[in-house]
Amino acid sequence: MPKTLIVAEKPSVAKEIAKVLDVRGTRGDGFIANGQYVVTWAVGHLVNIAEPEEQNEDWAGRWSMNQLPMIPSRFKLAVLPKTTRQFEIVKRFMSADDVDTVVNATDAGREGELIFRRIFLMAGCTKPIKRLWANDMTEQGLKKALASMESGEAKRNLGLAAFARAEADWLIGMNYSRLFTLKDHSLVTVGRVQTPVLKLIVDRRQEIEHFVPRNYWTVEATLAHGEDSFSAQWYCPPERSESRIDKEEDAAAIVERCTDTQGAVESTKSRKGQQKPPLLFDLTTLQREANSRYGLSAKDTLAIAQALYEQKKLLTYPRTDSRYLTKDVFNECLSHMRAVYHEFPEITPLAAERIKDGKPKNFACVNDKKVSDHHAIIPTAKRPVKSALSENEWRIYEMVSRRFVAAFLPPVQYASSTIWVLIDEQPFKATGKVFKDKGWLVAEPWRTAKDNPLPALRKGSKVTAESLKAPSHQTKPPAHFTDASLLAAMETAGKLVEDDELREAMKERGLGTPATRAQIIETLLARSYVEKDKKKLVATDTGRHVIDVISQHLPDVTSPELTGDWEKKLGDIERGDFTYPEFMHEIRDSVYRNVRGIKNYQAYDKDGFPTAPPANPVAPVSDYRAGAPRPARQQYDRDGFPIVSSAQPAATVQQGAGVAFYDDNGFPIESASSTTKPTRKEKPLPTRVEHEGEVVGVCPSCGKNVLVHADAYICEADPSCPFRIPRDAFGGEITMNQAADLLSKGRTFKRGRFVSKKGKRFNAHLELDGSRVALRFKD
Template sequence: MKIMKSLLIVESPAKVRTLSKFLGKGFIIKASIGHVKDLPKKELGVDVDNKFTPTYVTIEGKEKVLRELKKEAKKADKVFLGPDPDREGEAIAWHIAEELGGNSDTVFRVEFNEITEKAVTEAMKKPRKINKSLFDAQQARRVLDRLVGYKLSPLLWRKVRRGLSAGRVQSVALRLVVDREREIEAFEPVEYWSVNAGLEGKTPPLFKAKLFRIDGQKINIHHETDAAGIVKDLDNRLFTVTKIEKKKRRRSPAPPFITSTLQQEASRKLRHTANKTMRIAQQLYEGLELDGEGSVGLITYMRTDSVRVASEARQEAGKFITKEFGKDHVPAKSPVYKSKKSAQDAHEAIRPTSVFKTPDSIRAGLSQEQYQLYKLIWNRFLASQMSPAIFDQTSIDIEAGKYLFRATGTVIKFQGFMAVYTESADEAAEEEGILPVLSEGDALKTIEVLPKQHFTQPPPRYTEATLVRDMEAKGIGRPSTYATILSRIQERKYTEKTEGRFSATELGVVVTDLLVGRFPELMDVGFTAKMEDNLDKIEEGVSDWVKVVKDLYTPFDRELNEALESMGRVKPKDIPTEEKCEK
């Protein structure tokens, strides 16, 4: 009797190692090592007069890979294509299927949201046909990016400097940095003053109270002389507690990570670039060698914009929390988080494949960087399934004649999720001090009253975290593209990073101004977000990819020709060109 043989093709050798554990002898597992076909490097590769038909060529170095895959496919009764579960993965599957002959009766697509025995077994039971709409969405993005990049770059070469490049999404992300730079340059600081009192009650500690109102009106002190006058007027006045207000506050945990929030938090907590975060996350997803277990996938798929969590994962987290922290740390109802309206929701949130694989229990099998990122993902997910933290927030009003001072403090009554994790902030907040036990009517001892000068601050320069946050909020790019965009605007010398913050270079400003002036629609943030929505509609089968491309390309091509004919040459200051000066 003939033994049925199946071929499973995935993207990476790491995935091959992990999957080999779960699939029996009836499977041969091979890696394509990423894309096998793409548009040609040295020509446009898109027939704009024939429905934007792309010409795909085998990527240099992938001929041997394809020969190997074809050879194995001939021996197999069925071929399963298991690249990553997103548009890029669908395109890889599509091109491999074409190369193998594309027989729809024997070639199937499978998706692994996580690479664990249970998830892989379930996925292999539910093979599907390759999704043409998903492939068309990727193809539309690739064709659009090629048309814009290939046609804009020569314009920059002629008008600014050779070797420059532009991109449909990268140029809009650069615009955010340039616009922020302009806001900072245009900002005029305004001086203002605060007055703080160092006070002491019947028992320690000494605490600070801030001048809040004068004669019932909010303070507005703009000059040192006014601040000094207030301090002098407060000399020898009696400070008395007039009101103590305590409120119970609940703070809920943050939802589990999606791509953008993982990149932001890894930037804030670990100082990782978006690229580095995604590289390490890919390793955790594809599988790492653990003692006694072999290769194990540790997290779910890391390119996602959904905060949805499988019910099994929620239940497992509940059991773990009960065991480790007690029942009071598990909410009465399992938390269900709502994804933003534009989320594709194709995948779950980023979470550990099992919360029982605690960071410390598997540390020996991970590098330091892998351990840190896994711990961040594990902590965030576990915290997202825990009870809210409960605080007592105290506000104390203190009067000194017509002057009202206020002191605030917070006491944690129940840690809840904060026993595991708290989210970092993009900008440091003012810390609250510890308050002594006080009663209304208490007279306080004045230790000092000091004026303090301040100036209003310009908006801060972008960090990787805040740039990803704003790109996501404005609809620029998608989870799979944030890291690449941030890398490109640095590699092209359009931005530079100092102390972790982006500033636009002179070259970046010149290129942005040129593109905004000549291609206002293409460089419009709202237009770019709308284009992302159009790509989503292609994926859903609602829009035709050729029409979407044509609607962008037709006005773009007209504006490009006008720019080539009418624009003079622009040279950034202090940027060396490749032109030789005559002696």
């Protein structure tokens, strides 16, 4: 009988799935099985991108500039040494003849998809995939997920976006970390998200250190009307928008002028207002709230929420970036409300009644369009046992439960009033608020403000300034980041971006994702780029130096704009509006050009430190959606790798006034405009000055370096050593990467494009025959 293989992300999840499917058969080491199902797990990542030395033997050993840029033609994967045994178990079942379907039961979102797809790829499996998408780990939630599984093809684009994100992060991290470490002669680690977050913290420290406090004064009055008295504050005429006074003598003059002076009400304004219920928690807002209220770190909050999801089954999936519910989940909310009723009987009945009588459109937290991978965090339908939870587990559960109830309670109703009083022609303002209905605030009482009523006055009413004072104040620097405020800055990093399109992308994702933001903070702490002073996150001198070094050469890497651009395009890949090959070509091109530009810049300041390169040393790659010609749409295999046909030239992207071509390895080839048809007699004349003098490899004749020249790759021992490789051959160009392959391996392993004497294009390998370059048509 054919079996179904289910691959979960963790053993705990696998065991819960096995229980629901009644898999109580053989409990092997690393799997649970019966005659119908095999349930196994990944233990997180079993497969990662291989280390540089495994990608290319030339990248092994001591770091050197000659190894850069490191851009694999195709990324190799490697099984993690610590998880080899579990990988072999999963692979064995994926290859088993009696398994006909594989279920991907990893976490939703890019990372879970990446974990499974890498295993599937590494195992060489070709069997049909189904995708399990569980909102909560209760029996009811898992049964629902198992009954509504999607085809793996439905999540294909999500998998491609996951591969693109991981590979692009590898290219940025590996190349720029080595580049800046070698340039600075000290370890400098660079990350697409880590570096701009560090920049935020460094900038905040510098703002505080360079802050110069300024003294100012205000005038505060106690005004009387009959037996009633109330407080008011002076505002500067005629705009009345500023209450600060720069000079103490000016404040004292107002006090002297108005004390014991009668005035009159100039105007009164009253209005009714309401405060809508808050949206539900996503992971980031939950982490911020827990840090503000209880001092819990982002990492601790995630760990607690994950335990309440996986082990206690009291919360829905926590690694979500949505604060909304779908209509389908709304229809199940009463069962969730019943589960929390016994712990919160004073607030749940009204919420339950409103859910019964209302429609989804009546509640701001219900919006299908605002839910991507998972809906907001809410309590499950399982009733909690408070005594079975730790203090912090209960705190998180209570916060989520109270917010869940609050979202379905009525708005807060209040009346606010504003009174302007003129005393000897000096304007004083008094404001007050009275709460008519506390609404949802009963669920989160710590947010409730006190009533501040004002006496019933009307225009012309007489008042007396009983007492006035002019307290002194001092401007304060911005506060150091805490976990809560840094998470907010990471979530709303789009505010730092000027481009509207990028800002919209970052509005959804920000810097990092809810699932990764806590780890980013922990990474910065572990690398001693940031340190904690109680709740405060403070950049260290090392962290500041790292940002200085990177900002000198690649300021874009420290900016949230880079992440916004990536997240937008990764989102486009998920939606099918952009492709993995197009995205990776752009990243490869950017890294290639940036590394080349910085590596070859040899200017140093008077202290011996490298100075910044000229502005814009690397021309950015245009986005076809902004008006540039769209790259040729490439085909790619089931694993998301581009397929390069021998009859089809590689894709092109607009580069300045010309066109940047890519060879079969994905490297950019500098060439002239493609409008000129290359022939033996007339071929493109590329601009080659920028790479002249670079080392491209080792001379096979004498062992010295081979250098790049305008028309050939020539041994530095020339003329005593005659070895050279021409740059123009067989109607085409031998690129630097092809020359490097010839010198290190004796042949190119990817075909180059050339032109016959009759003007026909053809593809062939190159090989070294002694000191002569020859064509090779077979692999």
